[in-house]
Amino acid sequence: MGLELPINWDVMAGIQAWIQDATQHPAIHYPDAACLSTLSPTGYPEGRLVLVRSVTPTGLVFFTNHRSHKAQSLQHHPKAGLTFYWEVLGRQIRVTGDIEVVTMAESDEYFASRPRISQLGAWASQQSQVLDNRETLMKAVDEWDQSFQGEVPRPPHWGGFRLLPIQVEFWQEGDYRLHDRFVYQQVNGKWHGNRRYP
Ligand SMILES: Cc1cc2nc3c(=O)[nH]c(=O)nc-3n(C[C@H](O)[C@H](O)[C@H](O)COP(=O)(O)O)c2cc1C
Numbered sequence: 001m002g003l004e005l006p007i008n009w010d011v012m013a014g015i016q017a018w019i020q021d022a023t024q025h026p027a028i029h030y031p032d033a034a035c036l037s038t039l040s041p042t043g044y045p046e047g048r049l050v051l052v053r054s055v056t057p058t059g060l061v062f063f064t065n066h067r068s069h070k071a072q073s074l075q076h077h078p079k080a081g082l083t084f085y086w087e088v089l090g091r092q093i094r095v096t097g098d099i100e101v102v103t104m105a106e107s108d109e110y111f112a113s114r115p116r117i118s119q120l121g122a123w124a125s126q127q128s129q130v131l132d133n134r135e136t137l138m139k140a141v142d143e144w145d146q147s148f149q150g151e152v153p154r155p156p157h158w159g160g161f162r163l164l165p166i167q168v169e170f171w172q173e174g175d176y177r178l179h180d181r182f183v184y185q186q187v188n189g190k191w192h193g194n195r196r197y198p
Contacts, residue, residue, distance in 0.1 A: 090173030107159030
């Protein structure tokens with residue numbers, strides 16, 4: 001008895017449901033972690049983990065430094081992939097789509113919810129640039145701490161990107177490598193799916 005997903009499933013609700021299942025599993029520490037795949041300006045594929053902080057009917061949002069290497073890749077080539085994998089659940093989700101920058105209000109709201117030390121880190125980190133040693137980073141955190149007496153504002157170069165999916169695949173591990181795969185594509189705003197050979 002394998003997995004049976006409806007052909008016209010609510011795909012974004014499906015992603016939320018699988019992340020929710022992962023959130024409830026005690027062995028999963030980063031249920032919203034996904035590998036963000038981008039194409040560098042020189043044409044090389046790159047991947048790194050990010051935390052997907054919200055999934056709405058429109059898209060999946062993650063936050064980063066907009067001067068980072070990944071942000072430069074996304075500005076050059078605003079298409080990306082997000083791949084979730086939860087080993088203990090035997091599940092993978094692959095999302096492919098177009099990238100947009102989230103509104104300043106959305107970035108402000110998420111930034112305000114972060115711990116102060118993480119907020120200071122966003123000011124102190126010149127993400128993806130060469131760092132001579134850890135002390136330089138910690139000194140910068142201290143300096144920013146002293147310069148903000150009250151709330152820490154969001155740095156202008158820090159914020160969110162939204163992946164607007166065009167294709168989503170749900171993969172459920174099966175016995176003897178006879179896995180279940182369902183691939184959904186968006187056509188004129190509606191999702192259409194089919195089962196694929198594993
Ligand atoms: C579990 C995990 C979660 C991470 N989440 C984020 C994130 O949400 N945003 C981010 O910018 N980097 C995150 N990172 C760090 C990135 O993987 C990466 O090292 C960093 O962003 C620099 O990438 P870049 O040089 O390609 O821009 C995370 C790393 C791990 C291991």
